[in-house]
Amino acid sequence: MDELYVFGYGYNQQFPKTLRQDAQKAEYLDVKSVSTPTCVLSAEEIVIVWASWCDLIIIISDTYRYTGTSLLPAQITAITTLPASLAQTPVFFGRPDTSGVLGFITPSRSTLTIFSTPHEIAQGAPPTQTTSFASSPRLILAIHFTASDAVIVHSAHRATNQITVVELPSLQHVHDFIANPNAEYITRTDFPLVQVTTNIATLTAVSQFGTTHTLATDRRFARAAGRDPDSSTETAQPVPFLEQxxxxxxAAGGLYTAALAEDGELFLWGQAMAGTPGELRCLANKSDDDDEYVRTVDLGEGASVVDLAVGAGHVLVAVERGESREVWAAGDNRNHALGLGMEMKGRDFVNEFVAIEGLKGEWVKQMVCAGMSSYVVVKADSMRGNDE
Structure with missing residues (x-):
């Protein structure tokens, strides 16, 4: 049995108290700003497939559920009627800190659905626009956005399986890139990779050899790339401190990026966004042994990080220490995004990692942060013994 805990800014989300299929008759629990981890759902299987400041998409057992404010009814139906399979899930994309979810890529990675904006609908566009690229030489793996509204497309060539990351001017240019092999585009990576993520100023990519590369998409924030800025290159470059x-x-959000090493070590770089009431101590204070940009985060003797998530200004890490399991949090605590309770109400920023009392001992399955919201899926007591 899985349980979904939420804390932070809840934008009036509604979670069904009961999992009856008839949504019209289900009881709902309103979630606004929650100061401590609150269990809002229990089900045999819960998987978060998208989260933003204004919407959340989850798979509950074999059903997609949407809660939020960014979509029209017809767009919500396009999600909730998708066949739910944990083995093959669509890839949702959008802007977590602004517009919310904007569309999805089917499990085949050859069909793209874009949700029309209110302006486009007013001009006569349908609520959803779906395009098949089944005959295209390229598969779409993921779509990200930069602060300048450029689009980062993670794609693979069908014949060679060569994976590339390119930058396009807008979402509408994705159609030309996928359908037209000769379309012009800017290549942002030149190495085989396994993960790509972005925040408002940086693209971060991890190669299949475990090396970390970054590219500043907004050069006003030099520290966000985790290395000396290099204006002479258009491709992501290795982060020197992490080359070995x-x-x-x-994971990335706001102007922070966090990285998890194979041995459970945690690394962090970047800076707080303008207007944030503080800075993480590990980034603000540099010792003689520290790297100029990337900092190793010490969570105490025997601590091994197993998962991490980054919001607009806060960071969560799941930590194992022998048989002990905890979730630690640091950063912007406005709207209770850290889940530390009302006793921390006066502290808008927590500059060191602190254990969240409400999640001590929980077996974390998944963590997601978006904006000032935090979501943690845990395995309930009755299920933990199956994995130990």
Missing amino acids: TWITRV
Whole structure:
């Protein structure tokens, strides 16, 4: 059995108290700003497939559920009627800190659905626009956005399986890129990769060899790239401090990026966004042994990080220490995004990582942060023994 905990800014989300298929008759729990981790759902299987400041998409057992404010009824139906399979899930894309979800790529990675904006609908566009690229030489793997509204497309060539990351001027240019092999585009990576993520100023990519590369998409924030800025290149370059470290996962949000090493070590770089009431101590204070940009985060003796998530200004990490399991949080605590409770109400920013009491001992399955919202899926007590 899985349980979904939420805390932080809830934008009036509604979670069904019961999992009856007839949504019209289900009871709902309104979630606004929540100061401590609150369990809002229990089901045999819960998987978060998209989260933003204004919407959330989850798979509950074999059903897609949408809660939020960014979509029209017809667009919500396009999601909730998708065949739910945990083995093959669509890839949703959008702007987590502004517009919310904007569309999805089917599991075949050859069909793209874009949700029309209110302006486009007023001009006569349908609520959803779906295009098949089944005959295209390229597969779409993921879509990200930069602060300047450029589009980062993660794609693979069908014949050679060569994976590339390119930058396009807008979402509408994705059609030309996929359908037309001769379309012009800017290549942002020149190496085989396994993960790509973006925040408002940086593209971060992890190669199949575990090396981390970054590219500044907004050069006003030099520290966000985790290395000396290089204006002479258009492709992501290695982060020197991490060149000898095998990175298994990266997460980014706001102007922060966090990286998880194969051995459970945590690395962090970037800076707080303008207007944030503080800065993480590990980034603000540099010792003689620290790298100029990337900092190693010390969570105490025996701590091994197993998962991480980054919001607009806060970071969550799941930590194992022997048999002990905890979730630690640091950063912007406005709207209770850290889940530390009302006793921390007066502290708008927590500059060091602190354990979240409400999640101590929980077996974390998945963590997602978006904006000032936090979501944690845990395995309930009755299921933990199956994995130990």
